[in-house]
Amino acid sequence: MQNKxxxxxxxxxxxxxxxxVGLLAFxxxxxxxxxxxxxxxxxxxxxxxxxxxxxxxxIYRIAGSRAGKLYLQGNNPYLVYTTNLSLxxxxxxxxxxPPDKKISSGTRQYLNGQHLYISCRNLPGIIDYDLNAQQxxxxxxxxxxxxEACFSEDRFILRAKDRKTKDPVFVKIxxxxxxxxxxxxxxxxxxxxxxxxxxxxxxxxxxHLACYTYxxxxxxxxxxxNLNVIVKGKxxxxxxxxxxxxxxxxSSVTMKQPPQFVNDIGAVAEGKLFLRSMLKADNELPLDFxxxxxxxxxxxxxxxxxxxxxxxxxxxxxxxxxxVIGKKLxxxxxxxxxxxxLPPI
Amino acid sequence: MKKIKxxxxxxxxxxxIAGTTSVNATKAKAETPWCSQVDPNACPNQVETACCLDxxxxxVVGERAKPH
Numbered sequence: 568m569q570n571k572x573x574x575x576x577x578x579x580x581x582x583x584x585x586x587x588v589g590l591l592a593f594x595x596x597x598x599x600x601x602x603x604x605x606x607x608x609x610x611x612x613x614x615x616x617x618x619x620x621x622x623x624x625x626i627y628r629i630a631g632s633r634a635g636k637l638y639l640q641g642n643n644p645y646l647v648y649t650t651n652l653s654l655x656x657x658x659x660x661x662x663x664x665p666p667d668k669k670i671s672s673g674t675r676q677y678l679n680g681q682h683l684y685i686s687c688r689n690l691p692g693i694i695d696y697d698l699n700a701q702q703x704x705x706x707x708x709x710x711x712x713x714x715e716a717c718f719s720e721d722r723f724i725l726r727a728k729d730r731k732t733k734d735p736v737f738v739k740i741x742x743x744x745x746x747x748x749x750x751x752x753x754x755x756x757x758x759x760x761x762x763x764x765x766x767x768x769x770x771x772x773x774x775h776l777a778c779y780t781y782x783x784x785x786x787x788x789x790x791x792x793n794l795n796v797i798v799k800g801k802x803x804x805x806x807x808x809x810x811x812x813x814x815x816x817x818s819s820v821t822m823k824q825p826p827q828f829v830n831d832i833g834a835v836a837e838g839k840l841f842l843r844s845m846l847k848a849d850n851e852l853p854l855d856f857x858x859x860x861x862x863x864x865x866x867x868x869x870x871x872x873x874x875x876x877x878x879x880x881x882x883x884x885x886x887x888x889x890x891v892i893g894k895k896l897x898x899x900x901x902x903x904x905x906x907x908x909l910p911p912i
Numbered sequence: 913m914k915k916i917k918x919x920x921x922x923x924x925x926x927x928x929i930a931g932t933t934s935v936n937a938t939k940a941k942a943e944t945p946w947c948s949q950v951d952p953n954a955c956p957n958q959v960e961t962a963c964c965l966d967x968x969x970x971x972v973v974g975e976r977a978k979p980h
Contacts, residue, residue, distance in 0.1 A: 573915050580922040627958045711970040765962045819973045821964040
């Protein structure tokens with residue numbers, strides 16, 4: 568009888584290990600499915616891929632469109648790809664720019680008419696490449712910046728450092744007068760951290776508003792090109808400001824731990840802000856949220872929430888970036904760009 | 913004595929399984945790419961999130977070539 572006891576104990580422990588694993592799995596599922604305290608107005612329509620095009624290299628972003636052509640930035644800063652709005656063909660345009668090691672990474676291309684601006688945050692400066700004349704003009708800036716938006720020929724809004732407090736502020740510049748800059752009067756100047764208010768800057772050519780969305784806190788702001796705040800919008804999540812832990816490593820500054828995102832990539836077009844939310848609404852199915860990219864649409868003129876929809880995955884991947892041009896949504900998945908019909912909003 | 917050893921071994925097994933499951937559950941939540949002082953040279957290129965900057969100038973530090 569005594570010899571049987573260890574076997575009983577072992578069997579009991581064996582089954583209890585399964586019970587513990589099951590319990591942990593259940594608790595883990597409950598954590599993932601936790602309520603975030605808000606709901607979405609999800610559109611019933613599902614985005615259908617209309618066209619797709621695979622490019623020779625990774626595509627980072629769509630620089631803009633003109634004369635029925637899309638201009639796309641790949642991983643080569645000395646090249647721009649073009650295709651038509653239906654993504655039927657691909658053409659590579661080499662940019663005759665003098666090679667510079669500092670523009671090998673961290674560049675962003677913006678199209679404004681015949682001007683292809685190449686923002687080189689690490690230069691720091693902006694190269695104005697004339698697509699018609701095939702000539703470039705370097706505009707070196709006397710300070711570094713972390714975001715940029717082109718609002719007209721040679722004019723940009725940047726997010727740069729305040730000269731006195733070192734806080735991030737929005738500045739308006741004319742590339743032809745690089746030393747002159749106009750600063751905003753609304754940015755908070757209290758914690759010196761670029762990280763806590765980090766986000767993305769956009770420009771909507773329809774409403775002539777520049778909008779800024781935050782990664783780690785609720786809300787967005789839209790300003791006119793004179794840096795006056797027009798709208799302070801609230802995103803539908805209930806997250807207030809996240810505290811970001813900052814670490815100093817030598818002379819550089821970084822984050823101490825992975826930040827919790829509230830909103831991520833987005834696009835602005837025709838008076839609407841399309842923003843990817845990183846938080847599941849209480850009325851969403853966990854699998855829908857996990858597999859798709861949820862986009863919340865807001866009005867940039869009054870800040871109101873309009874509706875939400877999903878960008879489906881392509882070959883199991885979520886889009887790295889997306890753009891809205893007219894009634895089309897272009898999502899970038901590595902080397903492939905997929906065109907969707909934008910749902911009526 | 914033998915029974916105690918056996919029971920302890922079994923308990924260790926249970927804890928090991930439970931611990932591994934718990935750690936994996938935590939890992940699954942951190943899906944967003946990020947950088948930190950653990951790997952300051954891992955700032956992904958073309959991602960809009962500020963990652964590692966020079967404290968004085970805001971020059972991006974350690975941006976790597978492949979983004980996604």
